[in-house]
Amino acid sequence: MTAIRQATGLAPTHPGHGDGDELQFCSTCAFGEVCVPSGYDKAALRDLHCLVQHTGPLRAGDTIFRTSDRFESIYAVRAGTVKTRVIDAQGREQVLGFHLPGEVIGLAAIHPAKYPCDAIALDTVYLCRFSFPALASLASRMPDVQQQLFRLLSADISKAAVLAGDYTAGERLAAFLLLLGRRFAARGFSATRFRLGMPRSDIACHLRLAPETVSRVLRQFQDQGLVRVEEREVELLQPGLLRELSCCILPD
């Protein structure tokens, strides 16, 4: 990755371990406002930092949790890319989502008390692990923590709905690329120039398309001058047009 970056003269386009120090990461993490001291008394802060456990590095293909594992913790991605997926009764894979640094996984497991999917590292991954019982107990004492958890949970409900609709391959792919860009931007990286952390087949599974269709549509986008794709490096050349294509999927 580093080689490609240097060769093409790209600015850093992907959050990686070492791109920022601990504190800098925490400020862009979904739990940031919870973890970073903000006027709480010392006892509460000690509790908080006790329940966070840094894990990693995990290698590509490593499993973070598996379907039916007993639910104990939620995780914030600190570096790398994680995919969540289910394997249905016929052995077909369904990719539920990709998770970038600063994003949280495992929330869907609260209700059944079991993880409803597998979480798998797509490259070298570092995580923050939060014991959920400890977090819930802390939330009872700190309304901000409770509020943040409610928000994270609520946001996940809407995310799932985004790709549930009945859209064409082009609409879905345009929305996927734009959304990925926005999520990188929210973490301080370029919204128009980034690296896909996953193979085409995973993108296809996620968008309910055949890998061949992903290939064809990307080629078509490139021929129309909408994007530039080289391997997994992507540049969005005409975000406005992509936006128009995806307008029926993305909210704003």
Next chain:
Amino acid sequence: MTAIRQATGLAPTHPGHGDGDELQFCSTCAFGEVCVPSGYDKAALRDLHCLVQHTGPLRAGDTIFRTSDRFESIYAVRAGTVKTRVIDAQGREQVLGFHLPGEVIGLAAIHPAKYPCDAIALDTVYLCRFSFPALASLASRMPDVQQQLFRLLSADISKAAVLAGDYTAGERLAAFLLLLGRRFAARGFSATRFRLGMPRSDIACHLRLAPETVSRVLRQFQDQGLVRVEEREVELLQPGLLRELSCCILPD
């Protein structure tokens, strides 16, 4: 509805206002264990019952909340059927879900602080309205309430994922019918004999199919002896086979 029920000699197949008294409803509601006294001190219970507001009746077509309305409350359905939907940029309707008595709507609005969809009564509807700020404040003091909210939120994340997959029309319809039956059963009604509270077109929108396809597949199911459909009355004749058809969608 009552006329048809009597004419066909069906047992009561649909929860309606008057099918049970207040307390009986509350015992099957998603908030039941929160609302029904269970060892809390009197002050807490008074708070709780203050923040619940009974509303209704609403008529078919009435709106409970609209997209972009400021988020203030979540609702439990007490009687009737509610659909949630979004209208995309091209004016196409997407039905996100149908909500039966005992189920909760509005949770996806916490994060953006606005409702992300419309909620519309499909027939005569009664609701319990919970002020969310009051509920969150109560949750800080009552861990059980907090836990229940976490569970409800978490469950909604998984629900959205169920129909997001890449399945055939038959698989989706089979899963839809079975799931509806289970939800009725969870509220004390028959799991195999119930009334569809919505038109075919709404089912189609929900399952990402054309209304014509819903019609055709239902007819096919009937010809195969899997179901009996008469108007909106449905009887699942071979739940086992339906289960097999839908096995890649439904968990258990």
Next chain:
DNA sequence: CGGCGGCTTGAAGGACGTCAAGATTAGTGG
């Protein structure tokens, strides 16, 4: 070099959507 996985490209087939017309029911007012 040679093998392997990921990606691309082409051709053929299928599942579902679209269009159009007819059937059945519910609702309304005479």
Next chain:
DNA sequence: CCACTAATCTTGACGTCCTTCAAGCCGCCG
């Protein structure tokens, strides 16, 4: 009670988007 209209549902014929199948390409690594 009946006629009339509108809405919902059904059924058929045809078209389309995407998948499937098959083959070839490219970069990577032993």
